[in-house]
Amino acid sequence: MAFSSEAPPRPVQAGRLVDHFQYGLDAPICLTWELTYACNLACVHCLSSSGRRNPRELTTDECKAVIDELERMQVFYVNIGGGEPTVRPDFWELVDYATAHRVGVKFSTNGVRITPEIARRLAASDYVDVQLSLDGATAEVNDAVRGAGSYATVLRAMENLAAAGMRGFKISVVATRHNIGQLDAFKALADRYDAQLRLTRLRPSGRGADVWDELHPTAEQQRQLYDWLVANGDQVLTGDSFFHLSAYGEALPGLNLCGAGRVVCLIDPVGDVYACPFAIHDTFLAGNVRDVGGFTRVWRESELFRELRQPQTGGACTKCSAFDACRGGCMAAKFFTGLPLDGPDPECVQGHAEALLVGGDRAASAPRPSQDHSHRGPVRGQPVLLGLPARRESRPARMCDESPLA
Amino acid sequence: MSAQIHADADFDLDAAWRLHPQVAVRPEPFGALLYHFGTRQLSFLKDRRLLAVVQELADCPSAAEACRVAGVEPATLARYRAALARLAHSHMIART
Ligand code: SF4
Ligand code: SF4
Numbered sequence: 471m472a473f474s475s476e477a478p479p480r481p482v483q484a485g486r487l488v489d490h491f492q493y494g495l496d497a498p499i500c501l502t503w504e505l506t507y508a509c510n511l512a513c514v515h516c517l518s519s520s521g522r523r524n525p526r527e528l529t530t531d532e533c534k535a536v537i538d539e540l541e542r543m544q545v546f547y548v549n550i551g552g553g554e555p556t557v558r559p560d561f562w563e564l565v566d567y568a569t570a571h572r573v574g575v576k577f578s579t580n581g582v583r584i585t586p587e588i589a590r591r592l593a594a595s596d597y598v599d600v601q602l603s604l605d606g607a608t609a610e611v612n613d614a615v616r617g618a619g620s621y622a623t624v625l626r627a628m629e630n631l632a633a634a635g636m637r638g639f640k641i642s643v644v645a646t647r648h649n650i651g652q653l654d655a656f657k658a659l660a661d662r663y664d665a666q667l668r669l670t671r672l673r674p675s676g677r678g679a680d681v682w683d684e685l686h687p688t689a690e691q692q693r694q695l696y697d698w699l700v701a702n703g704d705q706v707l708t709g710d711s712f713f714h715l716s717a718y719g720e721a722l723p724g725l726n727l728c729g730a731g732r733v734v735c736l737i738d739p740v741g742d743v744y745a746c747p748f749a750i751h752d753t754f755l756a757g758n759v760r761d762v763g764g765f766t767r768v769w770r771e772s773e774l775f776r777e778l779r780q781p782q783t784g785g786a787c788t789k790c791s792a793f794d795a796c797r798g799g800c801m802a803a804k805f806f807t808g809l810p811l812d813g814p815d816p817e818c819v820q821g822h823a824e825a826l827l828v829g830g831d832r833a834a835s836a837p838r839p840s841q842d843h844s845h846r847g848p849v850r851g852q853p854v855l856l857g858l859p860a861r862r863e864s865r866p867a868r869m870c871d872e873s874p875l876a
Numbered sequence: 877m878s879a880q881i882h883a884d885a886d887f888d889l890d891a892a893w894r895l896h897p898q899v900a901v902r903p904e905p906f907g908a909l910l911y912h913f914g915t916r917q918l919s920f921l922k923d924r925r926l927l928a929v930v931q932e933l934a935d936c937p938s939a940a941e942a943c944r945v946a947g948v949e950p951a952t953l954a955r956y957r958a959a960l961a962r963l964a965h966s967h968m969i970a971r972t
Contacts (some may be wrong), residue, residue, distance in 0.1 A: 490904070495904055495909070546902070546911035547913075547916075572900065574916075576890070599916065875965070
């Protein structure tokens with residue numbers, strides 16, 4: 471279900487699942503597993519601040535042991551991501567291992583390795599689904615966020631998948647200020663390739679924190695997005711991205727609940743287990759799959775997850791008339807914009823967060839992600855945000871990143 | 877809505893049914909989660925009795941018999957029939 475990298479398929483009876491989900495499940499239904507922090511691109515909004523591989527990443531055998539556990543827990547499928555997961559030399563070996571153990575795989579990719587041959591392999595498997603990342607319906611808009619040439623790469627991957635007969639693969643779009651006007655164009659693109667459109671929310675996680683102020687949709691665009699989803703929502707996947715918009719009136723299809731630690735979690739490349747792929751911070755770190763008892767024990771017994779499985783009872787939002795639908799929005803979005811977790815979402819459609827977001831030096835005081843694997847030097851095709859100077863100064867992730875020795 | 881009523885009326889309680897071979901069932905405190913690997917749909921069974929019915933299907937000559945073995949009272953049979961109809965509609969269960 472967060473659902474990112476994380477989005478579960480649409481539950482058949484969405485409304486009532488929520489009541490069960492808020493107390494947590496014996497195993498996650500929306501498990502994201504980032505296999506590596508290595509990536510050939512340097513997208514400005516990368517939720518996991520990826521770029522360079524971490525030397526402590528799980529080995530092939532350790533990954534297989536995790537899959538064995540997922541099989542025992544009956545985790546139906548995993549959302550594999552990164553970084554760019556296909557750059558791991560053992561990527562296909564792990565995909566085969568998972569599907570052989572009845573753990574379905576959906577993996578997110580920028581398309582770099584989706585050759586005609588790989589596309590044929592993927593089309594032949596019922597248990598593997600592919601999700602291509604695309605953040606603009608035109609090269610201009612996409613490449614400003616994902617880097618020069620990335621639009622051409624992902625379109626080639628789509629061509630290859632369609633030519634191989636792969637149906638219903640996902641095209642995953644992060645909704646931004648620059649692409650909200652392209653929603654119909656995205657839908658048309660997906661239809662052309664017999665693919666399914668997936669729309670997700672830009673969250674201020676990872677490098678996303680550095681560009682959130684400039685890229686997150688304006689209030690007016692949020693309304694436009696909501697209206698579009700009301701009209702087209704049954705044909706697009708959204709995971710748990712937009713339940714904060716249901717405060718406008720109608721509940722939208724998708725998971726209408728923050729599932730962090732309840733039905734959602736992240737296993738990162740070094741085996742750390744976080745409550746949500748958008749919450750890579752020590753505050754949301756529940757344990758590590760290398761610990762005694764493995765992932766199962768972290769999921770079922772960690773103190774953090776137990777706390778997250780309590781229904782929210784206090785805070786400003788519980789007094790809001792829209793609380794039942796909106797539930798205060800996204801925990802990660804609040805956290806990384808420096809807002810209280812029991813208060814309104816930074817994109818609260820009733821505008822209750824506006825006063826909290828201005829005032830004070832929020833950018834400086836908001837928590838930073840606990841790790842940063844961004845490329846340190848220039849990257850081929852480095853993205854250049856639309857309407858901004860070519861070289862951007864980004865805030866150092868940690869003090870030591872300013873040191874030439876770090 | 878009319879499609880739903882139609883599906884209910886169509887569901888044959890006297891036929892033999894089984895879980896679709898591509899469906900996995902995971903018991904949960906509230907009942908169970910179902911996942912269909914072919915349609916990639918997630919569904920859920922909202923009580924343990926319904927889970928028992930679904931688990932009995934394969935061993936019973938009819939869905940009605942599976943309900944009886946699982947302890948469904950005649951008074952509540954209509955509810956279980958509606959639930960089975962929904963599962964058939966989403967291909968979670970199939971005729972044998
Ligand atoms: S923190 Fe946000 S992204 Fe994560 S599960 Fe909750 S709502 Fe979804
Ligand atoms: S105040 Fe809270 S519950 Fe109400 S609309 Fe805003 S974020 Fe949602």
